[in-house]
Amino acid sequence: MAAFSLGSLQAHAALFGDDEARRAILDVRTKVDAMQQSKAETSAVLDLSNQNEQLRQEIARLNGQIEVLTNELANVQQRQKDFYTDLDNRLRKLEPQNVSVDGQDALVGQSEQRSYDDALALFKSGDYKKAGAAFNDFVQRYPQSAYAPSAQYWVGNALYAQxxxxxxxxxxxxxxxKYPDNPKAADAMLNIASSYMEMKDRTAAKKTLESLVAKYPNTPAAQTAKERLTNFK
Incomplete structure (x- = not known):
C-alpha cells in the first residue's frame, strides 16, 4: 500500500510538472508571437516612414521641376512679348508716315523716304552725277510720290551743276x-533762265524770266526774276 501511494504521488508530480512546462512553453510562444507581431508592426511603421520619406523627396523634386518650368515659362513669355514688340516696331517702320512735303501733308513710305534722302545726301556731298541718277531713279520708281516734283527739280539742278x-x-x-502748281515750279523756271544765260541765249533767258513773273508773281523766284530783268534793259 505504501508502495502504491508512493507511485501515485510520483505520477501526480509528473503530471503537475508537464502542465507547468506546457504553460511555460505556451507563455514563451505567446511572448515570441507578441514579439514577432511587434516586429512586424515596427517593420510596417518603418516601411511607412521610409515611404513617407521617399514621397517627401519626390514631392521636393517635383516642386523643383515646377519652379524650373515656371521660370522657363516666364522667360518664354517675356521672349514672346519682346518678339511681338520688336515685330510691331518693325511693322510700324514699314508703314507710310505722315510728313510735310512742300507745305503739304502726305503719306510717305519708309523705303521711299530713304531713297529720296539718300539721293539728296549725294547732291549735298557734291556727287552730282550719282545724285542725278538717284533722283531720276526715284522719279521712275515713285511717280506718284509727294517727293516726285522735288526729285525732278533736283535732277535738273544736278545736270546744271554738271x-x-x-x-x-x-x-x-x-x-x-507736269506739276505747274507745285512750289518748285517757279524755282524750276528760274533754273531754266539761268541755263539759257549759261548758253548765251539771252533772248530765251529774258522770255523765261518774264513768263516766270507772270505765272508766279508772288514767289521769291519771281522777285529774283524781276531783279535779273533789270540787267536786260
Missing amino acids: RDYRNAISAQQSLVK
Missing part, C-alpha cells in the same frame, strides 16, 4: 509742265 545745261532745261521744263 554744266549739262540743255538737259537741265529739259528736266526743269518737265517739272513745270
